[in-house]
Amino acid sequence: MSKEQILSVTGLIKDFGEGETQNHVLKDITLSMAAGEMAALLGPSGSGKSTLLTILGTLMRASGGTHEMLGVDLIHASEAQRTEFRSKNLGFVFQFHHLLPDLSALENVMMPAACAAGRETAAMRDRASELLEAVGLSDRRDFRPAAMSGGQRQRVAVARALINNPVLVLADEPTGNLDRESADHVMALIRTINQTMGSSFLISTHDEYIASHCPRRIELLDGRIVRS
Numbered sequence: 001m002s003k004e005q006i007l008s009v010t011g012l013i014k015d016f017g018e019g020e021t022q023n024h025v026l027k028d029i030t031l032s033m034a035a036g037e038m039a040a041l042l043g044p045s046g047s048g049k050s051t052l053l054t055i056l057g058t059l060m061r062a063s064g065g066t067h068e069m070l071g072v073d074l075i076h077a078s079e080a081q082r083t084e085f086r087s088k089n090l091g092f093v094f095q096f097h098h099l100l101p102d103l104s105a106l107e108n109v110m111m112p113a114a115c116a117a118g119r120e121t122a123a124m125r126d127r128a129s130e131l132l133e134a135v136g137l138s139d140r141r142d143f144r145p146a147a148m149s150g151g152q153r154q155r156v157a158v159a160r161a162l163i164n165n166p167v168l169v170l171a172d173e174p175t176g177n178l179d180r181e182s183a184d185h186v187m188a189l190i191r192t193i194n195q196t197m198g199s200s201f202l203i204s205t206h207d208e209y210i211a212s213h214c215p216r217r218i219e220l221l222d223g224r225i226v227r228s
Ligand SMILES: Nc1ncnc2c1ncn2[C@@H]1O[C@H](COP(=O)(O)OP(=O)(O)OP(=O)(O)O)[C@@H](O)[C@H]1O
Pocket: 016, 017, 023, 025, 043, 044, 045, 046, 047, 048, 049, 050, 051, 052, 206
């Protein structure tokens, strides 16, 4: 039996600007993802990877087409519905870790859950501890970001993306700021988490080697999917 489909996008377009200066950045994107998939989103600089991830992450709306996730029509949903959907179902990892400098690793990992609930709970703390263990950083739980290496900070960012048990994690060049060895470690870790916890991952990169860690590859060129 085929795996449950979690994401379906058809004929999606994104334009910036108007009139003569209009820029057609995404053109007729059709894409679906199944539960538990891990895919690389490959393409040269300017091909539209970040724009597509930002739309799939409900941080920006498409200009046209359809965008459904878990049966929810995200093109026509209200901003409040999109925000609630995002905090329940999506996780994010960015090129730069964006950890809060005055918080410990554990507190950073807890932050999205504490923000969503409006308070911290013992269960959140336990879950954050488990996630730090999963990314191999139990011994760094009380360290602030400045006391960790780039790779360690990015592993904390991966743990933070998982705190709300997202169905899909969107990662925009998550290893773009790391040396090859640290990048390898982060990608191997993401693959293990993908296999053990079941969250799907869509990871943008322009690096073939990084993409080779992913069982599926989706290639963008000039705003169109040329291979999926
Ligand atoms: N807010 C915006 N307004 C106008 N044009 C934009 C905006 N955001 C992105 N673009 C344009 O959309 C195109 C795709 O940009 P995008 O950042 O999605 O590409 P990318 O594949 O992620 O590139 P990179 O690998 O360099 O990050 C570029 O030509 C960019 O200038």
